[in-house]
Amino acid sequence: MKRCYKCGQKAVVFLKHHRIAFCREHYIEWYLRRVEQTIKEFRMFGKEDKLLVAISGGKDSLSLWDALYRLSYSADGLYINLGIGEYSQKSLQACKNFADKRGLKLHVLDLQKEIATIPQIKEVEKRPACSFCGQLKRYYMNRFARMHGYTVIATGHNLDDESATLFSNVLSWNIEYLARQYPVLPESDGLVRKVKPLVKFTEKENALYAFLSGIDYVEEECPFAEGASSIEHKKILSQLEEKSPGTKLRFYMDFIRKFHALLGHKEVRLRPCSLCGEPTVSEVCSVCKLKEKTNLKTLSSLPNS
Ligand code: Q46
Ligand code: ZN
Numbered sequence: 085m086k087r088c089y090k091c092g093q094k095a096v097v098f099l100k101h102h103r104i105a106f107c108r109e110h111y112i113e114w115y116l117r118r119v120e121q122t123i124k125e126f127r128m129f130g131k132e133d134k135l136l137v138a139i140s141g142g143k144d145s146l147s148l149w150d151a152l153y154r155l156s157y158s159a160d161g162l163y164i165n166l167g168i169g170e171y172s173q174k175s176l177q178a179c180k181n182f183a184d185k186r187g188l189k190l191h192v193l194d195l196q197k198e199i200a201t202i203p204q205i206k207e208v209e210k211r212p213a214c215s216f217c218g219q220l221k222r223y224y225m226n227r228f229a230r231m232h233g234y235t236v237i238a239t240g241h242n243l244d245d246e247s248a249t250l251f252s253n254v255l256s257w258n259i260e261y262l263a264r265q266y267p268v269l270p271e272s273d274g275l276v277r278k279v280k281p282l283v284k285f286t287e288k289e290n291a292l293y294a295f296l297s298g299i300d301y302v303e304e305e306c307p308f309a310e311g312a313s314s315i316e317h318k319k320i321l322s323q324l325e326e327k328s329p330g331t332k333l334r335f336y337m338d339f340i341r342k343f344h345a346l347l348g349h350k351e352v353r354l355r356p357c358s359l360c361g362e363p364t365v366s367e368v369c370s371v372c373k374l375k376e377k378t379n380l381k382t383l384s385s386l387p388n389s
């Protein structure tokens with residue numbers, strides 16, 4: 085039987101790659117301290133910042149919100165209702181329950197009111213749903229945060245997400261994306277600062293934190309997630325991790341600490357979209373283009389059109 089490294093009680097968690105075992109209480113303590121260290125290491129934000137946490141109802145984002153709350157940061161949540169049937173309904177309910185239980189402020193933005201639901205857009209857009217869904221979430225998250233005076237947007241991206249993205253960007257030597265892959269993206273030209281305080285935690289570690297902290301999260305995956313190439317990359321990295329624990333953390337953190345700075349910083353000039361005013365690289369932003377496409381489809385399906 086493994087014993088907690090801190091108190092010697094029966095351990096409930098063994099972290100292979102850190103070679104460390106914890107009881108419930110000391111795992112939570114270890115997790116919170118590591119979140120705080122990550123925030124400080126990358127100078128993500130301070131107690132004076134007003135944070136907006138992107139909440140999906142899953143283990144990562146709710147663990148993040150819970151940790152920030154316990155660490156006494158000022159953090160409200162934003163749930164973007166994507167309108168993906170039962171999955172979105174369950175997720176919204178989980179977020180509401182979470183916020184109510186802790187007396188936290190949750191904002192809900194309805195994508196249907198802004199443009200259309202993800203399944204509706206999928207009917208007019210050939211790209212994989214995750215490609216435009218990611219774009220829409222970034223756009224509305226940033227717009228909402230800026231309009232409501234939030235200084236930082238925090239997302240629950242974990243080590244599995246980040247190492248899989250890194251793997252994919254290395255496979256295609258996408259230098260532009262590699263240069264942007266960092267736990268903090270500073271504010272600029274209408275863009276609010278973005279931070280990822282959970283980059284050093286695996287999905288499993290976040291699930292453990294959620295479970296041991298009594299967080300009711302939605303386990304169901306979004307139906308569009310299936311088939312995404314990131315899932316294949318995650319599988320490959322998990323096989324490597326199984327054989328050599330610590331591979332994901334080493335791969336990602338060595339990139340951040342040893343390689344990222346060598347890529348240099350290429351300034352991307354942003355300008356306001358001529359239709360909505362949000363920052364973009366082209367005349368009209370991608371969300372306005374998508375809106376136009378969706379509107380055309382709606383008009384063409386009206387009787388006598
Ligand atoms: S919600 Fe949207 Fe994800 Fe669903 S469509 Fe893809 S990006 S998988 S996090
Ligand atoms: Zn203990």
Ligand code: ZN
Pocket residue numbers: 357358359360361362368369370371372373
């Ligand atoms: Zn626009």
